[in-house]
Amino acid sequence: LFAAVEMAPRDPILGLNEQFNADTNPGKVNLGVGVYYDENGKLPLLKCVAQAEAALQADPKARGYLPIDGIAAYDKAVQGLVFGADSAILAAKRVATVQAIGGTGGLKIGADFLKRLNPNALVLISDPSWENHRALFTNAGFKVDAYPYYDAAKRGINFDGMLTALNAAQAGTIVVLHACCHNPTGYDLTPAQWDQIVATVKARGLVPFLDMAYQGFGEGIAQDGAVIQQFVASGLDFFVSTSFSKSFSLYGERVGGLSVVCATAEETAKVLSQLKIVIRTNYSNPPTHGAQVVANVLSTPALRALWEEELAGMRLRIRAMRVALVEALQKAGVTQDLSFVTRQKGMFSYSGLSAEQMQRLRSEFGVYGVDSGRICVAALNEKNLPVVAAAMAAVMK
Ligand code: PMP
Numbered sequence: 001l002f003a004a005v006e007m008a009p010r011d012p013i014l015g016l017n018e019q020f021n022a023d024t025n026p027g028k029v030n031l032g033v034g035v036y037y038d039e040n041g042k043l044p045l046l047k048c049v050a051q052a053e054a055a056l057q058a059d060p061k062a063r064g065y066l067p068i069d070g071i072a073a074y075d076k077a078v079q080g081l082v083f084g085a086d087s088a089i090l091a092a093k094r095v096a097t098v099q100a101i102g103g104t105g106g107l108k109i110g111a112d113f114l115k116r117l118n119p120n121a122l123v124l125i126s127d128p129s130w131e132n133h134r135a136l137f138t139n140a141g142f143k144v145d146a147y148p149y150y151d152a153a154k155r156g157i158n159f160d161g162m163l164t165a166l167n168a169a170q171a172g173t174i175v176v177l178h179a180c181c182h183n184p185t186g187y188d189l190t191p192a193q194w195d196q197i198v199a200t201v202k203a204r205g206l207v208p209f210l211d212m213a214y215q216g217f218g219e220g221i222a223q224d225g226a227v228i229q230q231f232v233a234s235g236l237d238f239f240v241s242t243s244f245s246k247s248f249s250l251y252g253e254r255v256g257g258l259s260v261v262c263a264t265a266e267e268t269a270k271v272l273s274q275l276k277i278v279i280r281t282n283y284s285n286p287p288t289h290g291a292q293v294v295a296n297v298l299s300t301p302a303l304r305a306l307w308e309e310e311l312a313g314m315r316l317r318i319r320a321m322r323v324a325l326v327e328a329l330q331k332a333g334v335t336q337d338l339s340f341v342t343r344q345k346g347m348f349s350y351s352g353l354s355a356e357q358m359q360r361l362r363s364e365f366g367v368y369g370v371d372s373g374r375i376c377v378a379a380l381n382e383k384n385l386p387v388v389a390a391a392m393a394a395v396m397k
């Protein structure tokens with residue numbers, strides 16, 4: 001039966017982790033990861049999460065099946081966070097939201113639903129994008145192309161290229177957009193640029209799918225969600241996937257969601273019924289624990305305030321590390337303009353280093369980043385920064 005099965009290619013980032021684990025260099029630093037580490041290089045357990053979990057444990061409950069679309073209070077909390085609690089489209093019941101297995105699950109439910117709706121649509125993702133975007137939409141049965149995004153020479157976004165590509169796209173084309181903290185580059189569009197994207201998407205009849213995996217990691221919860229308000233104001237129907245993996249440091253609990261903005265309450269009810277079919281035929285219904293924790297934190301004022309404080313702490317620490325990295329590189333004699341590092345948002349930085357330089361970082365200094373030049377700024381701390389800066393400076397000279 002399995003004689004013809006071929007070995008699938010290894011996940012490049014997991015491969016990097018294996019290589020890191022095997023490295024005997026005592027000063028090794030792993031910046032290839034896609035997670036937030038605290039100032040001690042540890043994955044944090046947020047206090048708001050620990051407190052919500054303690055309250056749940058103090059009053060343990062049996063765990064029946066959840067509804068197909070998840071915990072109602074959770075879905076409501078997701079909506080409040082993404083669209084604003086007093087949003088008019090929520091009051092008008094124009095948003096169908098379902099609990100999903102991480103942000104990945106939200107994307108997959110949306111992709112499977114879109115495949116039923118518009119099977120021949122082309123999907124456009126950014127060049128470059130989170131690696132799983134292409135694979136996920138391809139496996140959902142779509143042809144996937146890319147729109148220009150990163151401009152290496154400019155250390156920024158090829159905005160004209162992006163607009164031109166969207167203007168040339170056929171009506172019905174699904175456009176996957178990073179709502180904030182673009183992975184992998186760290187470069188985000190300005191509100192004025194988003195206005196132009198929204199206008200183009202509308203004029204061309206494209207289908208926007210916003211991936212919001214880092215809300216709160218860029219400028220703040222509301223600021224990072226501002227693009228959602230711009231799409232709401234346009235009157236367009238659109239998709240938003242949500243991930244709490246990073247913002248709650250709940251990677252392994254797989255807590256996410258999918259929201260679909262529709263034209264009317266009636267359409268919303270129909271869309272929700274179809275999303276439920278997608279879920280039902282894939283995994284029946286979602287798991288309880290992580291979503292219950294997030295729902296409790298978001299809907300309990302004291303826990304919510306604590307979460308916002310802890311999220312701000314993560315955001316500010318990343319920003320401080322960007323500033324410290326630039327200063328350390330300059331001190332180590334790097335003279336080129338490094339202002340792009342502090343312009344970037346979120347966990348990642350496209351360092352501008354070549355694959356060859358990234359390989360030298362690994363082999364000569366034990367500093368692990370992705371060959372694309374991506375480093376995880378959220379994995380930097382006061383202790384490993386001098387090692388990283390010295391290594392980067394050595395390969396940059
Ligand atoms: N979208 C982007 C842009 C991401 O970077 C990630 C995770 N790294 C996801 C989606 C998936 O999030 P989750 O781990 O919650 O599935």
